[in-house]
Amino acid sequence: xxxxxxxxxxxxxxxxxxxxxxxxxxxxxxxxxxxxxxxxxxxxxxxxxxxxxxxxxxxxxxxxxxxxxxxxxxxxxxxxxxxxxxxxxxxxxxxxxxxxxxxxxxxxxxxxxxxxxxxxxxxxxxxxxxxxxxxxxxxxxxxxxxxxxxxxxxxxxxxxxxxxxxxxx
Amino acid sequence: xxxxxxxxxxxxxxxxxxxxxxxxxxxxxxxxxxxxxxxxxxxxxxxxxxxxxxxxxxxxxxxxxxxxxxxxxxxxxxxxxxxxxxxxxxxxxxxxxxxxxxxxxxxxxxxxxxxxxxxxxxxxxxxxxxxxxxxxxxxxxxxxxxxxxxxxxxxxxxxxxxxxxxxxxxxxxxxxxxxxxxxxxx
Amino acid sequence: xxxxxxxxxxxxxxxxxxxxxxxxxxxxxxxxxxxxxxxxxxxxxxxxxxxxxxxxxxxxxxxxxxxxxxxxxxxxxxxxxxxxxxxxxxxxxxxxxxxxxxxxxxxxxxxxxxxxxxxxxxxxxxxxxxxxxxxxxxxxxxxxxxxxxxxxxxxxxxxxxxxxxxxxxxxxxxxxxxxxxxxxxxxxxxxxxxxxxxxxxxxxxxxxxxxxxxxxxxxxxxxxxx
Numbered sequence: 273x274x275x276x277x278x279x280x281x282x283x284x285x286x287x288x289x290x291x292x293x294x295x296x297x298x299x300x301x302x303x304x305x306x307x308x309x310x311x312x313x314x315x316x317x318x319x320x321x322x323x324x325x326x327x328x329x330x331x332x333x334x335x336x337x338x339x340x341x342x343x344x345x346x347x348x349x350x351x352x353x354x355x356x357x358x359x360x361x362x363x364x365x366x367x368x369x370x371x372x373x374x375x376x377x378x379x380x381x382x383x384x385x386x387x388x389x390x391x392x393x394x395x396x397x398x399x400x401x402x403x404x405x406x407x408x409x410x411x412x413x414x415x416x417x418x419x420x421x422x423x424x425x426x427x428x429x430x431x432x433x434x435x436x437x438x439x440x441x
Numbered sequence: 442x443x444x445x446x447x448x449x450x451x452x453x454x455x456x457x458x459x460x461x462x463x464x465x466x467x468x469x470x471x472x473x474x475x476x477x478x479x480x481x482x483x484x485x486x487x488x489x490x491x492x493x494x495x496x497x498x499x500x501x502x503x504x505x506x507x508x509x510x511x512x513x514x515x516x517x518x519x520x521x522x523x524x525x526x527x528x529x530x531x532x533x534x535x536x537x538x539x540x541x542x543x544x545x546x547x548x549x550x551x552x553x554x555x556x557x558x559x560x561x562x563x564x565x566x567x568x569x570x571x572x573x574x575x576x577x578x579x580x581x582x583x584x585x586x587x588x589x590x591x592x593x594x595x596x597x598x599x600x601x602x603x604x605x606x607x608x609x610x611x612x613x614x615x616x617x618x619x620x621x622x623x624x625x626x627x
Numbered sequence: 628x629x630x631x632x633x634x635x636x637x638x639x640x641x642x643x644x645x646x647x648x649x650x651x652x653x654x655x656x657x658x659x660x661x662x663x664x665x666x667x668x669x670x671x672x673x674x675x676x677x678x679x680x681x682x683x684x685x686x687x688x689x690x691x692x693x694x695x696x697x698x699x700x701x702x703x704x705x706x707x708x709x710x711x712x713x714x715x716x717x718x719x720x721x722x723x724x725x726x727x728x729x730x731x732x733x734x735x736x737x738x739x740x741x742x743x744x745x746x747x748x749x750x751x752x753x754x755x756x757x758x759x760x761x762x763x764x765x766x767x768x769x770x771x772x773x774x775x776x777x778x779x780x781x782x783x784x785x786x787x788x789x790x791x792x793x794x795x796x797x798x799x800x801x802x803x804x805x806x807x808x809x810x811x812x813x814x815x816x817x818x819x820x821x822x823x824x825x826x827x828x829x830x831x832x833x834x835x836x837x838x839x840x841x842x843x844x845x846x847x848x849x850x851x852x853x
Binding site for chain 3: 410411414415416417418419425426427428429431
Binding site: 454457458459460461462463464465467468469470471472474475476479489493496497500501504531532533534557560561576 | 650651652653654655656657659660661662663664666667668671681684685686688689692693696724725726727751
């Protein structure tokens with residue numbers, strides 16, 4: 273869905289050139305709301321400390337999921353707003369766009385949430401997020417010295433991720 | 442709703458990287474041997490194997506989801522079929538079957554047709570209480586917990602202990618809703 | 628199919644035909660199992676050296692079983708008695724069975740007479756790993772070093788085997804080298820083997836069947852003669 277539509281009242285930032293990098297930042301959360309990874313490529317303005325920032329992002333997605341499911345016109349089976357859902361229950365949104373950025377979101381049935389914030393003109397990133405999930409599985413989940421639920425430090429993953437995100441147009 | 446995802450794990454298994462089952466079997470044997478030496482008590486070893494399985498399960502679920510493309514299962518029945526037909530095939534190259542459903546569809550048996558963990562294994566008299574394959578029950582429990590299902594998984598038949606098959610009973614205890622993880626809203 | 632497995636029942640593991648070694652499991656199943664081996668052993672130690680030693684122990688158990696299996700299957704129970712023979716057996720046959728390929732290289736050490744190196748660009752157990760700085764020189768290859776040691780020891784060639792990362796120029800990932808340093812008795816055993824045979828002829832050491840025993844006797848003899 274397109275949350276809040278894409279009407280551009282104020283001008284959006286210039287589209288980056290081919291060599292530029294479209295990504296602003298990225299988050300990976302696990303099902304317990306732990307931020308496993310935060311990375312930024314282009315974020316000129318920091319107004320919150322990292323903990324507040326992560327919590328706010330997680331809260332935004334949590335509420336948005338609940339709201340979008342509640343408003344689903346095709347499904348009669350919906351709980352009360354704010355009542356916890358099972359992961360994968362109800363409809364799911366995958367992106368929203370403002371005049372200054374686009375947020376793409378993927379959640380797996382195991383509760384891994386991948387969020388990529390990019391330039392508003394970026395296209396559909398669903399396949400890209402799946403690819404990133406694949407990188408996470410290869411380099412994080414299978415790393416024998418990674419303990420689940422801890423922040424991701426793998427250099428292998430970080431390098432592969434950085435390379436891939438820079439290539440997204 | 443039509444189930445999303447493959448009906449069998451054959452295609453996935455043939456497309457992913459594989460290793461000789463002997464490396465796997467012998468490594469597992471070395472782990473069990475290490476535990477027997479470290480813990481010296483068969484019950485403790487059973488517990489530790491189950492815990493190790495659980496730890497594997499909570500990781501393995503993401504590999505399963507990423508490689509199988511399964512996005513959801515409509516109910517526990519479909520979940521059990523998915524484990525038996527896709528899960529076992531995808532990881533161990535063997536198939537399993539589901540049977541013995543109870544009336545309300547929350548408890549069933551998974552029967553392994555082949556079990557690569559037990560090649561070359563014969564339990565010595567000193568290990569008679571050992572559930573050699575206990576890692577498998579832990580894996581199922583751990584993986585299902587990550588997709589919001591609390592289960593109890595127990596061995597009902599174990600060929601190493603003289604039964605005629607390997608059979609696991611999987612019982613769904615409850616489904617856990619996703620909750621907002623932060624306590625206060627400061 | 629209601630509750631009836633198709634499992635064949637063997638009352639004794641020896642009655643079961645030895646598998647031909649063609650069965651496969653997914654690499655990730657092995658990767659997860661191996662991860663758990665590492666994670667469990669991390670809880671049992673307080674330093675990296677100890678962790679590597681425990682991984683080596685686990686590998687050793689695998690190595691000795693592999694030797695048994697392969698001798699049974701591929702060599703018609705004939706044991707390799709030459710040093711180079713056993714090294715090439717490890718580098719090719721053992722590697723092929725366990726890792727699906729022959730090792731990238733087998734070289735003789737340049738600094739010491741009795742050192743050999745088996746190198747692998749991407750060793751299976753190091754494929755998914757990323758070593759954090761606080762773990763220093765930790766190498767999961769210790770497990771494979773243990774496998775190699777298990778094979779060599781049980782074939783009668785005792786050796787100290789260790790795993791090391793070796794950077795390759797122009798590559799981001801280092802390769803893994805398994806360094807094999809044969810125990811002194813092996814290098815002298817070949818040259819003194821004839822004496823052993825002579826001793827045996829004189830019935831001084833009846834019933835010592837393998838070269839390791841021979842080596843032990845000879846080492847003693849060699850010391851006495853100094």
